[in-house]
Amino acid sequence: MYQYSAFDQRFVEERVEQYRDQTRRFLSGELSDDAFQQLRLRNGLYIQRLAPMLRIAVPYGLLSATQLRAIAAITRDYDRGYGHLSTRQNVQINWPELTDVPDILERLAEVQMHCIQTSGSCIRNVTTDQFAGVAEDEIVDARPYCEIIRQWSTYHPEFDWLPRKFKIAVNGAESDRAATHVHDIGIRVRRGDDGAPLFDFLVGGGLGRTPVIGSLIREGLPEEHLLSYLEAILRVYNRYGRRDNKYKARIKILVRAMTPETFRERVDAEWAHLKDGPSTLPATEVRRIRACFAPPAYEDLADQPALLARQRLQDPAFNTWMRHNVAPHKRAGYAVVTLSTKATGVPPGDVTDEQMDAVADWSERFGFGEVRISHEQNLVLPDVPQRDLRTLFDLAREAMLGQANAGLLTDMICCPGGDFCALANAKSIPVAEAIQRRFDDYDYLHDLGPLDINISGCMNACGHHHVGHIGILGVDKRGEEFYQISVGGNQAEDASLGRILGPSFGRAEVPDVVEKILDVYLERRFEGEAFLHTVRRIGIEPFKERVYSAENGRPRSSTQAVTRLSARDTQPRAARSARAG
Amino acid sequence: MLVRDGRIVADPWTLVEEEPARPGLIAPFDAWKRSPEGAGAWVDGDRAVEELVPEILEAPVVAVRFAAFADGRGLTLGALLRGRYGFRGELRAFGDVLADLTEYMHRSGFNAFVLPDRRQAEVAIACMARMSDHYQGSVREPLPAFRRVALGP
Numbered sequence: 007m008y009q010y011s012a013f014d015q016r017f018v019e020e021r022v023e024q025y026r027d028q029t030r031r032f033l034s035g036e037l038s039d040d041a042f043q044q045l046r047l048r049n050g051l052y053i054q055r056l057a058p059m060l061r062i063a064v065p066y067g068l069l070s071a072t073q074l075r076a077i078a079a080i081t082r083d084y085d086r087g088y089g090h091l092s093t094r095q096n097v098q099i100n101w102p103e104l105t106d107v108p109d110i111l112e113r114l115a116e117v118q119m120h121c122i123q124t125s126g127s128c129i130r131n132v133t134t135d136q137f138a139g140v141a142e143d144e145i146v147d148a149r150p151y152c153e154i155i156r157q158w159s160t161y162h163p164e165f166d167w168l169p170r171k172f173k174i175a176v177n178g179a180e181s182d183r184a185a186t187h188v189h190d191i192g193i194r195v196r197r198g199d200d201g202a203p204l205f206d207f208l209v210g211g212g213l214g215r216t217p218v219i220g221s222l223i224r225e226g227l228p229e230e231h232l233l234s235y236l237e238a239i240l241r242v243y244n245r246y247g248r249r250d251n252k253y254k255a256r257i258k259i260l261v262r263a264m265t266p267e268t269f270r271e272r273v274d275a276e277w278a279h280l281k282d283g284p285s286t287l288p289a290t291e292v293r294r295i296r297a298c299f300a301p302p303a304y305e306d307l308a309d310q311p312a313l314l315a316r317q318r319l320q321d322p323a324f325n326t327w328m329r330h331n332v333a334p335h336k337r338a339g340y341a342v343v344t345l346s347t348k349a350t351g352v353p354p355g356d357v358t359d360e361q362m363d364a365v366a367d368w369s370e371r372f373g374f375g376e377v378r379i380s381h382e383q384n385l386v387l388p389d390v391p392q393r394d395l396r397t398l399f400d401l402a403r404e405a406m407l408g409q410a411n412a413g414l415l416t417d418m419i420c421c422p423g424g425d426f427c428a429l430a431n432a433k434s435i436p437v438a439e440a441i442q443r444r445f446d447d448y449d450y451l452h453d454l455g456p457l458d459i460n461i462s463g464c465m466n467a468c469g470h471h472h473v474g475h476i477g478i479l480g481v482d483k484r485g486e487e488f489y490q491i492s493v494g495g496n497q498a499e500d501a502s503l504g505r506i507l508g509p510s511f512g513r514a515e516v517p518d519v520v521e522k523i524l525d526v527y528l529e530r531r532f533e534g535e536a537f538l539h540t541v542r543r544i545g546i547e548p549f550k551e552r553v554y555s556a557e558n559g560r561p562r563s564s565t566q567a568v569t570r571l572s573a574r575d576t577q578p579r580a581a582r583s584a585r586a587g
Numbered sequence: 588m589l590v591r592d593g594r595i596v597a598d599p600w601t602l603v604e605e606e607p608a609r610p611g612l613i614a615p616f617d618a619w620k621r622s623p624e625g626a627g628a629w630v631d632g633d634r635a636v637e638e639l640v641p642e643i644l645e646a647p648v649v650a651v652r653f654a655a656f657a658d659g660r661g662l663t664l665g666a667l668l669r670g671r672y673g674f675r676g677e678l679r680a681f682g683d684v685l686a687d688l689t690e691y692m693h694r695s696g697f698n699a700f701v702l703p704d705r706r707q708a709e710v711a712i713a714c715m716a717r718m719s720d721h722y723q724g725s726v727r728e729p730l731p732a733f734r735r736v737a738l739g740p
Binding site: 011012013016017020021023024027028031036037041044045127157158159160161162163164165166167168233241244245249279284285288291294 | 635656657658659660662663666671685687688691694695706710714717718719720721722723724725726727729730731732733734736738739
């Protein structure tokens, strides 16, 4: 993985000192609340409903064992012994004292980490495929380009004070595991006929209250122009993006208002000035960065079909975990393992310090000391020898990280919601938990197959509900929490936005509604047909009919469920959930 | 309080909101265009640079108003005036200028900053000197670090 140069190290250290000075001036009354707010946001510090939240940048979701242990130690020393994995592959800690933040940043800098630009109206952490570098279907390793973009976007003189936050994702595999269709800029890397990498640019995708699939504005851009073309897009956005209304300030609104064609013309006109200028990427620079991502010292291993078949036959639990949480590796004899954080009763994405330390240990014992965070809020061990899978499974299960539900219904994406987030209309974590409890029958889950349920507590859509196969959105109706349900969203390469079924439901009804939707699917699916494909084939009407049918009445409102949820709300664990924002 | 080229200096100019341009005044761009002799021009940060050039390049001082400190349009305007169109006079930021953000302005081509008081002027000077280097190119230093510095792994 990327190792800081002396330049990088000095940069983050100076940034820490700069922030220490800003904090001091704020506390002495010299910096106003408004000014300090913007400055702290650019260092990842939110102050929300109950306490500050600090978002630690994990560039493109890649961590070393050392870095993960450092985060664990920080959560012990400055927080309450747990962190939260965000949908942007970052780690959030929940209870830092404002006065401690400069020291926390200093601790992070010691392990080549920072919180720069993890919030605020600037270019955020660049994200990619959590399997980059090891995926069997990889075309080009996206990580070096992510790092190049990270450096280019860090403390940019012109683009750190944009109309709104700006998110870039890069994907270099056949499957799109980086959700490039719903980013401000989604970049797809592929290879030209001569094998050289080429870049396609999707612009103006996004979720939030106006979900949009990005428009393709440039195909086949050669590598050397990557940064100058990004500059052209950002400059057009910085000049023309709306600043009068924060809900209309994202680039998707600009692209839509201008039309993608006109937007592309503006970008091209701007790029004509920048093309072949100083930002042109020399091949030597790409080589320098790529060298940091050279494959580790893999052993010459053979695939272990016989061993794994025997182990799977002996233990059905291991078998289902293998099926859902273990992905093929491009090296023979290795596998990619997803450690699911989605245990029932735990807010999705929450990880304790002990779990972090354990995962750091496993990454060294069963790999090369590297860990990934996926945007599905899980942890990934990228280089596990197949012979060790069984041992790892046992350890993971003991640590509550062995849930065999990666990609299944109970592997939900969920924002922190109204338990903490000041923006939320409604709680989201208790909804996730109620669904997890309802569907904790593993046979049923595995029969359902791949199913994304995404939950957002408000239309800012941190839980990406628009692209959930089933999307759940918290809405506020006269001070009460209700949930709007959509079906048919998808975040993969054939991305689509979900369609809303109709009027919203009370919280206690949600698990019933989900169950009815799944009943329709199970009745109507062809053999082997995934939920999403059934929805696409039969449309939303049958689902609508079932969930609103008079015969079934409104979904039963189980008193039991209500009681359980209220009890859950008072548990300390619920109060320890993180916020997004 | 004016900071110019890294130092607190007395301001020889007077900025006026409405009046016609006269020598010694920084007047609104449209007024300045009618009688540019001896005067400077000011514009809002969201003004399209294409409406200003080439005339504005002759002004001895161009002041860009930041309506809100977090509005980055003035940065792009400055970068285009100085970088693309080669404006050589004083490029001044005024309005809601936050000392901590003068570094961005400085890198985008501004060389003069109007701060609320002496203390903030001193903070701005310190802020501009705090970071010893940056990754990407800028008007101030057109070459990105990867073209200037042996970065190594």
